[in-house]
Amino acid sequence: ISAIGSGGFGTVFKVEHRLNKRIYAVKRVRYEDEKNKSFALREVKTLSKLCSIFVVKYYHSWHECNHIYIQMEFCSQTFGTILKDKNQVFGRQSSEPMNRYEYYICCEILRVLLECLQYLHELTPPVIHRDLKPNNILIPSNNSFIKLGDFGLATDQERNDMSHTPGVGTPGYVAPEGFHGKYTIISDIYSLAMIALQLFDLYDMYV
Template identity: 60%
Template structure:
């Protein structure tokens, strides 16, 4: 598959002719993600379907930005991007399929570890949680050390995928780069230099982003702290 964006609107039924839609696996402000099977190779993929409708040009550009962000991040640390195309006023983004997110894992953790939700973390759960968190940190480190550095700006359990097929030596991957932005380290931290203030999911947003102050990649670190609290069942702010 070519890692390019087809910018020509078509009406050739490309999506339905290539894929069998199996189930919806997630949705957000910019579209719905479906689990699909390719008709030729029978492989399973994730396809994000965005209906433009009456979207403003600014909102369309944000969506295209997600595609471009994914396309340039070739790494096991992020979900793999294959192809994207415009069709009948929809944008389709074909990506690697991962069967779980950290959110679903946290929701079912008491079942997996055979305990009551109010029980304290045991040794086995602690070991698994440490391994997951280590891989999350490595994935974010990859973004921050990219050239130019990338700030995700919407880190949360929903955007951390778990690849149970172990297609690589890792099983944690980041996704949803609709709010990601390149960070110019020479210009330091200011939102006035192109970083939009007030973006992200409120629970995981750093105070400087919430209050529209200058911020940098450390806003992602704050989000990681909140994710760590959920993963290990602790409250550092108590």
């Protein structure tokens, strides 16, 4: 139907199935060399082994003309949009303090985000997302709660090897050790802490 997002590894489209008329998200990843292809295949491998209400649902994938297509659950908006509109929704200026109701809602959102990471980090081996940020936290179209998406940079945490490609992730959310290629599940906790600071109006990423 339309393109709904793009990034360094591909473009996501909102599509409608011709037969059952259901709406899906399909990520198209172009690979020009074996390195890009391995990244795309790793995302498919990660998604195919995840099965949780805390992770966007994976359906199918296929190759076509130097592209890999990944069919997933469609989510109507991102948490980044919610953060930008939060003050307007609660009817206050950014300089004004939260009321009790908004504070409670923010605490519940943070609790669910912690449960999302808990699911990934308790797998065997643990999965490190490595690109946790508001735009990779998705809100399904059926208005159920929060899911993690975009596992293009995700990797397993091997017990005896913590070395990875340095600098992977989004500036502002990458843990300091990530710039040296040392990623662990703690790196995701750092990213979530940066999101929490935004959620509770303690840090503006865009200033």
